[in-house]
Amino acid sequence: MLDVSLIRREPDLVRRGLEAKGEVADIDWFLQLDKDYRKVLTELEQMRARQNALSPEIGRKKRAGEDASAELDEVAELKSKQKHLGERKDTLAHDLKKILMRLPNLAADDVPVGHTDAENEIVDTWGEPRTFEFDAKAHWDLGDDLGLLDSQRAAKLSGAGFSLMFGPLAQLERALWNYMLDLHTREHGFQEVAAPYLVLGSTLEGTGQLPKLEAEMYGCKDDDLWLIPTAEVPLTNIHRKEILAEADLPIRYTGFTPCFRREAGAAGADTRGLIRMHQFHKVELVVYAKPEDSDAELLRIRRNAETVLQNLGLPYRVLLLCTGDTSFAARKTFDLEVWAPGCERWLEVSSISTFGDFQARRAGLRFRREGGKKPEYLHTLNGSALAMPRVIVSILENYQREDGSIEVPDVLRPYMGWRTEIRAS
């Protein structure tokens, strides 16, 4: 949620920022509503004050056996006026909130202005794309030939967009997430969290998925429970409506969860293999930070996520997303894209974002500095580290051998009973 006082003070700045984000918003209309709202509110409060002054007087007179009918009449009149004004105030407040909840975050100043992913900037690369002396296969063929990846039967169970993995391939995934969680908890200073996969609508409002991105989500609407699209949702909402102590920050959480996405806007895209799934597993990093620390934390998360790819020996590049490609709630985002030599594509395996105080305002995440001043909104950040399916894709394609077997990356071997390769049985 944007700071209302910023919209009042710097409407042009906000207008330009929203435009860069690809958002059309009538800020003048918002400001007019806001002005009306405050006017009505002031009137209403003045009436309340008058009424509050009259009440004890009525009590006093009644107890003393005096006539209080003049005061009673005035109160009655005030109340009838308040009824109408109160309804107007509620309507205005509701309309303002509705607009505010649908306005995206503004991008940071150093984010390149652009409309599509073509305008994202490649800011770093790591590793050399592997060359093969044989025809490298795509993961769907590798998985199929191994008999360990079965899209047909997955579709039988759940329709398109789901995967079914067997034996060592399933084990590979389990090894991956265990490895990632161990790395982040032992070496990167994160606390592991096991969180719910179903959350209330209000929780999704806190992180910004609702109300605007409802079409992206699976929901059990009878219960107002929704399947999380990312662990960001439960982890960022853990401290909702809390005021933390300065000494508590930064808080670093990591969580492994399934993620559920309808991919409503991407129907028909990436239909082969494991690249775009309605359900996938992901290890997520979430940080609550003081505002002055959030830039450094963003780079820290990025480094933590890159470490996973480096340790797995997977070549990747780092993108700084342009304004138009930066998501609704984010202020600045880096994507990590890993190279998949079989399908010859860069695949996004991580998205690392800072949200500034945008989510904090929505979710009521605050902290108080030493010395007991006013509570301030803190900053939230998160990054995937990493999303499983595309990492599996990249491992299969990068570590494939001519005979169709797959070498197991060194760091995963302790997690797979020291297995060194995956081959058809």
Place this chain on the structure above:
RNA sequence: GGAGAGAUGGCUGAGCGGCCGAAAGCGCCGCAUUGCUAAUGCGGUGACGGGGUCACUCCCGUCCUCGGGUUCAAAUCCCGAUCUCUCCGCCA
């Protein structure tokens, strides 16, 4: 799923329809006292919104889980929801 009990400030815990933003204690902050520490004394100590101000002080409103209702007046009475606890049943 059935029966019952409860929800008050950072915490514990009082609270008669008006004198309650809320006693008391703890904690915390400041000051005093004291070789140091401890102890003691005095004072202070919530959030949100609006107005005002260069800024602080300040003024008004709202908030005793949440939402409705009764009343001139609600922490207090009524209704509903949520959550917590206890017992019974069922269950991975």
